[in-house]
Amino acid sequence: MIKTRLLPLFLSVALLSAGCSSGPDHDAMPGMSGMSGMSEPGQPMTNVPSEPNPPAPAIGDPLPGMPPVPDAKNVDAAAGAGMLAPAVAGDKPLVYVPHNKPADVWVIDPATFQVVGKYKVGGELQHVVPSWDMRTLYATDDRTDQVMPFDPRTGLPGKAFPVVDPYNMYFTPDGKYAISVAERMRKLVWYDPHTWQVHDETPTPECAGIDHADFSPDGRTAVFTCEFGGRVTVIDVASHKVLRMIDMPHRNTHMGPQDIKLAPDGSVYYIADSDANGLWVLDGAATRVLRFIPTGKGAHGLYLSRDAKQLYVTNRHEGSVTVLDSYTGAPIAVWRIPGGTPDMGNVTADGSQLWLSGRYSDAVYVLSTKDGSLLRTIPVGHGPHGLCVWPQPGRYSLGHTGITR
Numbered sequence: 301m302i303k304t305r306l307l308p309l310f311l312s313v314a315l316l317s318a319g320c321s322s323g324p325d326h327d328a329m330p331g332m333s334g335m336s337g338m339s340e341p342g343q344p345m346t347n348v349p350s351e352p353n354p355p356a357p358a359i360g361d362p363l364p365g366m367p368p369v370p371d372a373k374n375v376d377a378a379a380g381a382g383m384l385a386p387a388v389a390g391d392k393p394l395v396y397v398p399h400n401k402p403a404d405v406w407v408i409d410p411a412t413f414q415v416v417g418k419y420k421v422g423g424e425l426q427h428v429v430p431s432w433d434m435r436t437l438y439a440t441d442d443r444t445d446q447v448m449p450f451d452p453r454t455g456l457p458g459k460a461f462p463v464v465d466p467y468n469m470y471f472t473p474d475g476k477y478a479i480s481v482a483e484r485m486r487k488l489v490w491y492d493p494h495t496w497q498v499h500d501e502t503p504t505p506e507c508a509g510i511d512h513a514d515f516s517p518d519g520r521t522a523v524f525t526c527e528f529g530g531r532v533t534v535i536d537v538a539s540h541k542v543l544r545m546i547d548m549p550h551r552n553t554h555m556g557p558q559d560i561k562l563a564p565d566g567s568v569y570y571i572a573d574s575d576a577n578g579l580w581v582l583d584g585a586a587t588r589v590l591r592f593i594p595t596g597k598g599a600h601g602l603y604l605s606r607d608a609k610q611l612y613v614t615n616r617h618e619g620s621v622t623v624l625d626s627y628t629g630a631p632i633a634v635w636r637i638p639g640g641t642p643d644m645g646n647v648t649a650d651g652s653q654l655w656l657s658g659r660y661s662d663a664v665y666v667l668s669t670k671d672g673s674l675l676r677t678i679p680v681g682h683g684p685h686g687l688c689v690w691p692q693p694g695r696y697s698l699g700h701t702g703i704t705r
Contacts, residue, residue: 345576348549351590353628354583356565363519363537365474367695367705374564374608375517379694379704381606381651388434388691391452395655396690397664398425398439400683405439405448407455408664410648410655410689413676419457421448427644427686430697432471432478432493434704437688440466442483452690461496464489468512468686470699472537473519479699481524483510488524490540502540507533512559515698516586517566523586525557525571532557532571534586548573548580549589559644561602561611564626570611572599579613581629593629595622601644605669606651606693612669614642614656621654621672635672637665646689646702657684 359372371377394416395408403425407417423443428450430437437450440463447469448460463469465482471493472479478493488502488510504510509527515537516522522535530551534543548557548571556573557580563570568590569582578594579602598617604610604626611626619640623633643659647669654667658677664684666676686701694704 345550345592345594348592349588349590350592353563353567353581353590356563356567357584359517359566360520361518363472363474365476366519367473369517372517372565375562375566376564376604376608376694376705379606379692380608381693382649383693384649384691385434385693385695388452391691392455393649394452394455394690395664396428396437396439396450396688397657397680397684398428398686399681400424400426400685402681403441403443404681405450405457406680406684408678408680410653410666413666413678415678415680417455418681419448419450421457421460422446425685426467427469427701428688429469429686429699430688430690430692430702430704432475432696432698434692434694434697437690438466438469440469440686442467463491463496464498468700470513470522471697473515473696473698473705475696479513481510481513483527486510488535488540500540502535502542504533504542506545507531508553511557512700514560514562514569514703516562516584521586523560523569523582525560527555527558528553530556532560532582532586544587546582546586546589548576549592550576552576558600559602561604564604564608567627568629570602570624570629572602572613574598574600574616577615579624579629591629593624593631595624596620596634601642601656603645603647603654606647610669612647612654614644616641616643616659621656621667623672633672635667637667637674640665640677643687644685644701645687646692648689649691649693655687655689657687659684 397406422441438447449458467483468481478491480489490500507526508529511527513524552575556575559572571580596615600616601614603612611624613622619637621635641660642656645656664678
């Protein structure tokens with residue numbers, strides 16, 4: 301999660317200190333990050349626990365109002381290939397690409413790979429986020445504290461409205477709250493998603509760079525990553541309270557961890573750590589780190605295949621995607637994007653393609669999920685970030701770039 305406005309500061313520090321960073325930096329360029337003691341991909345990290353994935357915990361009493369879990373062995377079972385809800389079946393198939401600068405959203409027709417619209421928003425865009433009911437897409441601008449809604453039926457924007465520091469955005473599994481992840485302010489802001497009135501705030505002063513999240517199968521727990529703190533914070537969804545902080549065994553405070561993804565059976569959370577060049581594996585109860593999985597330089601984004609059997613890991617600093625078994629974490633394949641900087645995105649509704657923003661390459665990549673071949677590189681604006689592929693299968697959205705269940 302990189303903020304372009306810090307680039308001049310980072311470059312000046314990097315030139316003076318030969319790549320060493322003394323604090324949080326959202327604009328570490330490929331090849332310029334790294335912490336002493338971090339292992340290269342494929343090499344074991346020292347002093348790291350190594351436990352197998354535990355049995356999946358039984359799904360307890362779900363959060364009231366949350367749609368029932370259709371399959372305890374696959375919480376994503378309702379988001380399989382082609383499983384579009386009636387409400388989204390008529391939406392235009394489009395890909396929404398937000399740019400840090402000049403803070404606009406480009407809209408791409410996935411059938412032709414052509415840009416069909418460009419819409420200016422504000423100061424610095426981060427993600428395009430589907431609402432819980434999947435009827436609105438929100439482009440988040442944390443520079444000027446606003447979001448711009450897009451109508452997925454038409455692909456056209458509406459009028460922007462104020463939201464506190466919306467670096468990222470999530471929705472509680474019951475649809476009751478929208479959560480603005482106020483990164484620079486180190487807090488979560490809980491909104492009524494219909495009136496957009498603030499209901500509550502959760503200060504997270506010990507979570508520097510609060511960033512991405514995922515939710516437990518019962519919807520009662522959320523785990524948020526702390527990008528500049530080398531840790532995660534565990535939140536009770538019903539009370540909005542911080543339950544605990546969990547440090548990574550190798551605690552990077554430069555740039556990691558970022559994205560987080562629950563295993564389909566709820567047994568573990570996979571946590572991408574850019575500086576560690578791989579994934580930490582957190583137990584499903586969100587109490588301890590079990591082990592580390594090396595993937596590649598700049599491990600960043602996490603996406604599931606439509607059958608939820610594979611986990612795609614974007615390695616932003618080496619131009620690759622590592623494919624893992626989503627249940628065990630076992631490596632399956634590595635897909636290369638020569639010269640690429642794959643960041644955020646999602647899988648198409650039919651599961652055949654993986655779309656990713658090229659954060660430092662001003663491009664969007666389209667990969668075949670059959671064999672990882674690069675189908676298309678599409679030139680876009682500067683600093684493409686949290687790309688959203690629409691429509692998505694599923695019954696409801698948890699937010700980010702389209703986490704649906």
